[in-house]
Amino acid sequence: MANLTLVQAINLALVQEMEKDDRVIILGEDVGPNGGVFRVTEGLHKRFGAARVVDSPLAESGIIGTSIGLAMAGLRPVPEIQFDGFLGPAYDQICSHAARMRTRTRGAFTVPLTIRIPVGGGIHAPELHSDSPEAIYAHTPGLKVVMPSSPYDAKGLLISAIRDPDPVMFFEPKRIYRAFREEVPEDEYTLPIGKARTVCEGDDLTIVSWGASVVQCMQAIEKSGKSIELIDLRTIYPFDMDAVEASVKKTGRCVIVHEAPKTCGFGAEIAARIMERCFLYLEAPVQRVTGFDTIMPYYKLELEYMPDTARIERAIADIGAY
Amino acid sequence: MPFKTVFSTEIQHLSILNEHGKFDAKLGKDVIPDQDLITLYEQMTLCRHLDEIAFKLQRSGRMGTYPQNMGQEATSLGAAYALEKTDWLVPCYRENCGLFYRGLPMEYILLHWMGDERGNAIPRELYMTPLAIPIGTQMLHATGLAWAAKYRGEKQIACTFFGDGATSEGDFHEAANFAANLDIPVIFFCQNNFWAISVPGKIQCSAPTLAQRGIAYGMECMQCDGNDIFAVVKTVRDAAAIARTKSRPVFIEAVTYRLGDHTTADDARRYRDQAEVDMWKQRDPILRVRALLKEKKLWNDSKEAALKERAEREITAAVARAENITPPERADFFNYMFAELNSDLRMQRDTMLTHSLGEDPSQIESPAAASSH
Numbered sequence: 001m002a003n004l005t006l007v008q009a010i011n012l013a014l015v016q017e018m019e020k021d022d023r024v025i026i027l028g029e030d031v032g033p034n035g036g037v038f039r040v041t042e043g044l045h046k047r048f049g050a051a052r053v054v055d056s057p058l059a060e061s062g063i064i065g066t067s068i069g070l071a072m073a074g075l076r077p078v079p080e081i082q083f084d085g086f087l088g089p090a091y092d093q094i095c096s097h098a099a100r101m102r103t104r105t106r107g108a109f110t111v112p113l114t115i116r117i118p119v120g121g122g123i124h125a126p127e128l129h130s131d132s133p134e135a136i137y138a139h140t141p142g143l144k145v146v147m148p149s150s151p152y153d154a155k156g157l158l159i160s161a162i163r164d165p166d167p168v169m170f171f172e173p174k175r176i177y178r179a180f181r182e183e184v185p186e187d188e189y190t191l192p193i194g195k196a197r198t199v200c201e202g203d204d205l206t207i208v209s210w211g212a213s214v215v216q217c218m219q220a221i222e223k224s225g226k227s228i229e230l231i232d233l234r235t236i237y238p239f240d241m242d243a244v245e246a247s248v249k250k251t252g253r254c255v256i257v258h259e260a261p262k263t264c265g266f267g268a269e270i271a272a273r274i275m276e277r278c279f280l281y282l283e284a285p286v287q288r289v290t291g292f293d294t295i296m297p298y299y300k301l302e303l304e305y306m307p308d309t310a311r312i313e314r315a316i317a318d319i320g321a322y
Numbered sequence: 323m324p325f326k327t328v329f330s331t332e333i334q335h336l337s338i339l340n341e342h343g344k345f346d347a348k349l350g351k352d353v354i355p356d357q358d359l360i361t362l363y364e365q366m367t368l369c370r371h372l373d374e375i376a377f378k379l380q381r382s383g384r385m386g387t388y389p390q391n392m393g394q395e396a397t398s399l400g401a402a403y404a405l406e407k408t409d410w411l412v413p414c415y416r417e418n419c420g421l422f423y424r425g426l427p428m429e430y431i432l433l434h435w436m437g438d439e440r441g442n443a444i445p446r447e448l449y450m451t452p453l454a455i456p457i458g459t460q461m462l463h464a465t466g467l468a469w470a471a472k473y474r475g476e477k478q479i480a481c482t483f484f485g486d487g488a489t490s491e492g493d494f495h496e497a498a499n500f501a502a503n504l505d506i507p508v509i510f511f512c513q514n515n516f517w518a519i520s521v522p523g524k525i526q527c528s529a530p531t532l533a534q535r536g537i538a539y540g541m542e543c544m545q546c547d548g549n550d551i552f553a554v555v556k557t558v559r560d561a562a563a564i565a566r567t568k569s570r571p572v573f574i575e576a577v578t579y580r581l582g583d584h585t586t587a588d589d590a591r592r593y594r595d596q597a598e599v600d601m602w603k604q605r606d607p608i609l610r611v612r613a614l615l616k617e618k619k620l621w622n623d624s625k626e627a628a629l630k631e632r633a634e635r636e637i638t639a640a641v642a643r644a645e646n647i648t649p650p651e652r653a654d655f656f657n658y659m660f661a662e663l664n665s666d667l668r669m670q671r672d673t674m675l676t677h678s679l680g681e682d683p684s685q686i687e688s689p690a691a692a693s694s695h
Binding site: 029030032033034035037055056057058059060061062085086088089124125126127128129262263287289292293294295297298299300301302304305310311314315318 | 521649
């Protein structure tokens, strides 16, 4: 066991998968000698060489488009898109091709591709460096969408993503890249894509969240003093509705927390599924605590935008008392 | 003969005031009058000082991530000087010097990097677009802006700035292709500073020059020493004449160097040799102009000292204006979403302002009482 940050856990997962499988290669902007702008690929260029850790031209569509070709040829590319806000140029390749290749070729071609992207706000970053786009990709059929909230989960989920036969969007909440450390086994392990984690058990209310917001939820739960069950979705698509259902049927109350904008955020999908599956068990309306339907503000106001502990506490109080 | 040459070309590099301070009097004749040269020198010095102060502000926690301009002052400045005041400047994010020369108050740039969106509220009469954070996207906007001028029968052109890395983006191809094929008067001003964060130029372009990229689109291509204000001014002037009179795009490659890190979040020592940086420090665009001014007896140590004092005063004042601005209204980020805020966004705004949850309007009127149901 080693006490690792989320960045180190991802780095370890990459090292182990690259050692185990020479089909795994990394490409992206600054991922080589510089080790990525967040140092996630630190040391990999030196260890595995320039043929496997490739500094690409500055072109996101190119990074993903060529990764699709590499994957179709049987490799396991793990491209990095430097920031959430730079996914735009790659959107066409991700949604028009990576997501559809298996379907449109009747399985003749597949795209085992893991796209790593730092996401989310709260680090005083410039414009277009703080977005939370997970719902856009969850809404695109043919993609799996993963967002870990801890070093342990990050390692296990990334190894699963790399080994997955289909394209995975692997969103890394940059706010908690180095926020805390956790015991992470040295040995390789996988965590199933599509399985949630019950962070803490409780009887009064269920909170469903993912990514960096999970940390805020834990703080709010502690402050509330109530018996609250926290479910970290871990994978946004496919998502573990069984875990949510079981918990909400037990507690009768649910708050969903995410940083992305509210309208068509993934919380909307969870809320709708709860209506389908748990309607007669509900003691209160499902409540969402989310970002707003605005452009993510520059950093002077970013904390006004993000769902903070106070807003989550408010939701716990309101829904708990309903 | 089975083969014949159907096309051949060459790229010419223009240098007037070289890195050793040698001035080509013939080529440089009438490019920049002496009085203007002093102004341009002062402008570069002021910009350099702001750059140093901005770096310190970031390091002391008074500003967010900041991209230093150091070493590249002559490129955007030469362009802004050579163009008409109504020609569009369409920057990326390392063109402070040209933007300041055009009239952008320094505190706008500071505010932008201090995470304050009011730094982007650029007065329309300055004919410049806000900093473009994604790479290369603004070249298409420049093409559209120039297209609009052409459509209206105006003589206005656009000049868009980008780096070597941006020529790798698909948007560069699309902008160049639109401009060339639809006869749009736009200047593609590539500041080749050799590094896209840590990625060297050879990963972006395997051809001997970036300038020749424009040839494939059928546009005129020029290369100049981007650290030579005379060469930049003459090149942009020639390009602007082509754009204005022929309504054609032009590609300029200005060879320069990023003396600082990519941004304050970067550490260039990790990936490039100090020897290379030291070599380029000798080619500093400011040093050679100062040497020339001194040679022409237009500059001396007391003028230099006075300029340093002025820089200190003006930049201190700009920093004070940026730091002393009233904090943005909490709900400011709702205010510019649409011409008119819809009812749902109004509800969300009020939710934020009252720390309520927004599902029930009564919470907004009386947030404290909201949890009793």
